[in-house]
Amino acid sequence: MVSSTSQILENPSSRNKFVPSRKLVKLPAWLEVAKPRLIPLLLATTLGGMALSEGWPLPSPRLACTLGGGALAAAAAGALNCLWEQDLDGRMERTSSRALPSGRLSPSTVFAGAISCTLAAATLLVSGVNCLAAGLSLLGICCYVLLYTALLKPRTSQNIVFGGVAGAIPPLVGAAAATGHVGLSGWWLFALVMVWTPAHFWALAILLKDDYRSVGIPMLPVVKGSVFTARAISRYGWATVFLSTFGVFALPDGGLLYGLLLIPFNGRLLQMVHRLASDPDDLTNAKGLFRWSILYMFGICLLLVISRFPLASQFHSQGIVLFTNIANTLSIA
Numbered sequence: 001m002v003s004s005t006s007q008i009l010e011n012p013s014s015r016n017k018f019v020p021s022r023k024l025v026k027l028p029a030w031l032e033v034a035k036p037r038l039i040p041l042l043l044a045t046t047l048g049g050m051a052l053s054e055g056w057p058l059p060s061p062r063l064a065c066t067l068g069g070g071a072l073a074a075a076a077a078g079a080l081n082c083l084w085e086q087d088l089d090g091r092m093e094r095t096s097s098r099a100l101p102s103g104r105l106s107p108s109t110v111f112a113g114a115i116s117c118t119l120a121a122a123t124l125l126v127s128g129v130n131c132l133a134a135g136l137s138l139l140g141i142c143c144y145v146l147l148y149t150a151l152l153k154p155r156t157s158q159n160i161v162f163g164g165v166a167g168a169i170p171p172l173v174g175a176a177a178a179t180g181h182v183g184l185s186g187w188w189l190f191a192l193v194m195v196w197t198p199a200h201f202w203a204l205a206i207l208l209k210d211d212y213r214s215v216g217i218p219m220l221p222v223v224k225g226s227v228f229t230a231r232a233i234s235r236y237g238w239a240t241v242f243l244s245t246f247g248v249f250a251l252p253d254g255g256l257l258y259g260l261l262l263i264p265f266n267g268r269l270l271q272m273v274h275r276l277a278s279d280p281d282d283l284t285n286a287k288g289l290f291r292w293s294i295l296y297m298f299g300i301c302l303l304l305v306i307s308r309f310p311l312a313s314q315f316h317s318q319g320i321v322l323f324t325n326i327a328n329t330l331s332i333a
């Protein structure tokens with residue numbers, strides 16, 4: 001049975017289904033504005049950027065400073081986004097109960113918290129990691145708040161395609177923390193998060209298009225409709241699958257295990273993308289893809305880390321020998 005978006009939004013319990021952890025626990029206002037539910041996946045992609053580097057595994061103090069600094073930077077970015085959009089959030093069903101529009105926090109308090117988190121992040125990253133990691137984190141904050149939130153989101157239906165650069169920066173921070181520079185592998189994961197973002201968010205935007213339409217935000221489903229958006233999601237879904245396979249070569253070791261374990265993740269992603277493209281008006285398809293998009297990206301980052309285990313390296317070496325022997329046998333036959 002297909003529910004309309006307004007029915008979904010009017011019924012708070014069904015709305016919570018779209019943002020899985022929403023129903024888990026009511027967060028204190030000062031924590032809520034930091035958008036903490038995004039941070040684990042942002043840190044997972046940071047870890048992925050590290051695992052792709054020769055510097056893996058990082059010394060524990062540097063690892064802790066990178067993840068702590070990244071979390072503080074993401075919290076600052078989330079708080080500044082909430083500050084910038086407090087009026088808009090107050091007019092949208094999904095966000096109207098947030099701390100600023102509901103008056104549970106004052107703008108000056110949120111601004112002071114955001115600046116404090118930014119300074120703490122910069123201090124932690126400069127002292128415990130390096131200046132490149134700190135600079136990239138500050139760039140991430142600027143891209144999210146200025147490029148996406150202020151400039152692109154209210155103006156173009158491609159806002160999340162270009163604004164997605166903000167969410168793709170954490171892998172670069174991880175690579176910079178591991179080696180002091182960003183190599184091709186780090187840019188590969190940056191590109192993968194970029195092409196993953198449309199499937200992740202446009203699936204949610206289909207569910208929330210009435211909400212976005214009511215406040216004049218030109219998300220793609222509002223401007224072009226669900227059918228057009230589902231087709232666009234399909235293109236980005238295939239691009240994500242295609243690009244994800246290059247992780248076999250981006251990894252310094254263990255690429256073979258990554259490539260094998262990647263198959264079910266990509267199979268499920270294509271299945272969810274195809275289901276949505278075949279019936280864009282069935283909101284359960286959009287909800288399922290949104291949820292899977294998050295698990296998918298967590299899965300990719302987990303595979304990258306697992307691929308750096310010694311056992312994965314052994315599996316890779318033996319696999320190469322096996323393939324070489326098979327190729328030699330076939331060339332002789």
Ligand code: HEM
Pocket residue numbers: 019020021022037038039041042045094148159160163164166167168193197200201204294297
């Ligand atoms: C411009 C790019 C992006 C946009 C517009 C976007 C948008 C959204 C929105 C609107 C939500 C629902 C939030 C809520 O109502 O509480 C959400 C949820 C989420 N996003 Fe994204 N997202 C983007 C990129 C990312 C990136 C790069 C990541 C991590 C790598 C990410 C991870 C998540 C997670 C984990 C959730 C679920 C949060 C929860 O469980 O409450 N998103 N996203």
Ligand SMILES: CC(C)=CCC/C(C)=C/CC/C(C)=C/COP(=O)(O)OP(=O)(O)O
Pocket residue numbers: 038042070073074077078081085095136137138139140141144149166167169170173
């Ligand atoms: C390195 C670094 C700090 C990078 C920043 C990464 C970051 C915080 C990305 C967030 C992406 C995101 C969830 C956008 C949604 O904003 P929205 O305004 O569309 O969501 P909303 O409507 O729920 O407020």
